[in-house]
Amino acid sequence: MSKQHSFSDRPALDTALAAHIAERLAADIASRGKASLAVSGGSTPQGMFAALSRQHLPWDQVWITLVDERWVDADSPDSNEKLVRENLLQNAAAEAHFIGLKGNAADAAAGLQEVTARLDELPLPLSCAVLGMGGDGHTASWFPQASNLQQLIDPRGEALLGCCDPVTAPHQRITFTLPAILAAGEIILHITGEEKRAILAEASEKRYPIAAITEQQSNPASIWWAP
Numbered sequence: 001m002s003k004q005h006s007f008s009d010r011p012a013l014d015t016a017l018a019a020h021i022a023e024r025l026a027a028d029i030a031s032r033g034k035a036s037l038a039v040s041g042g043s044t045p046q047g048m049f050a051a052l053s054r055q056h057l058p059w060d061q062v063w064i065t066l067v068d069e070r071w072v073d074a075d076s077p078d079s080n081e082k083l084v085r086e087n088l089l090q091n092a093a094a095e096a097h098f099i100g101l102k103g104n105a106a107d108a109a110a111g112l113q114e115v116t117a118r119l120d121e122l123p124l125p126l127s128c129a130v131l132g133m134g135g136d137g138h139t140a141s142w143f144p145q146a147s148n149l150q151q152l153i154d155p156r157g158e159a160l161l162g163c164c165d166p167v168t169a170p171h172q173r174i175t176f177t178l179p180a181i182l183a184a185g186e187i188i189l190h191i192t193g194e195e196k197r198a199i200l201a202e203a204s205e206k207r208y209p210i211a212a213i214t215e216q217q218s219n220p221a222s223i224w225w226a227p
Ligand SMILES: O=C1O[C@H](COP(=O)(O)O)[C@@H](O)[C@H](O)[C@H]1O
Pocket: 039, 040, 041, 042, 043, 044, 045, 067, 068, 069, 070, 080, 131, 132, 133, 134, 135, 139, 140, 141, 169
């Protein structure tokens, strides 16, 4: 059963979640000498990123990457890297190491090998993975109707990253796979709004991709929500 943390408003959620993630990173730095964090993009995490960027941590011992990235230039308004650079890699967290998931290849499939090679420097397993969820029930870049969805969410898969060409959203993607996320020290699902809460409630019945996280018991995700 997933642990649920509900807050009365988004600023309270952002503050509490940022403090919680910082505690997790600090614990891994104490035990492993370094920590790693994969964060999602989209609109939800902006306030949490700002709060996390101000946490007191030895950030030079923290490696940050993305759970998923859209195959757009890093200065595009749709770039998850841009969101992270402008909101998380600021203040104290400017000292963190960042590994982006966008390369120079013409498309995501052609860039997959080069981007995967970058993860050689990422401390694995991840200390913490922070997932979001879209209105179509996707998480990471595991999109409903994508032709390779089952491959991306196969718990026995061996790849860290895969590509996705969504039917329900723009841009090709590179994304962490389900087994790479399940190996994380902690999995957090960060969502806001009544609509997303309702989508989550019917995820299993509708077989939304987020159910690959909420229905598994090997590493239960905690759910962090505010209206
Ligand atoms: O496309 C994406 O969408 C999801 C959800 O985004 P939001 O705007 O509804 O918060 C996000 O988790 C994912 O990282 C992103 O690539």
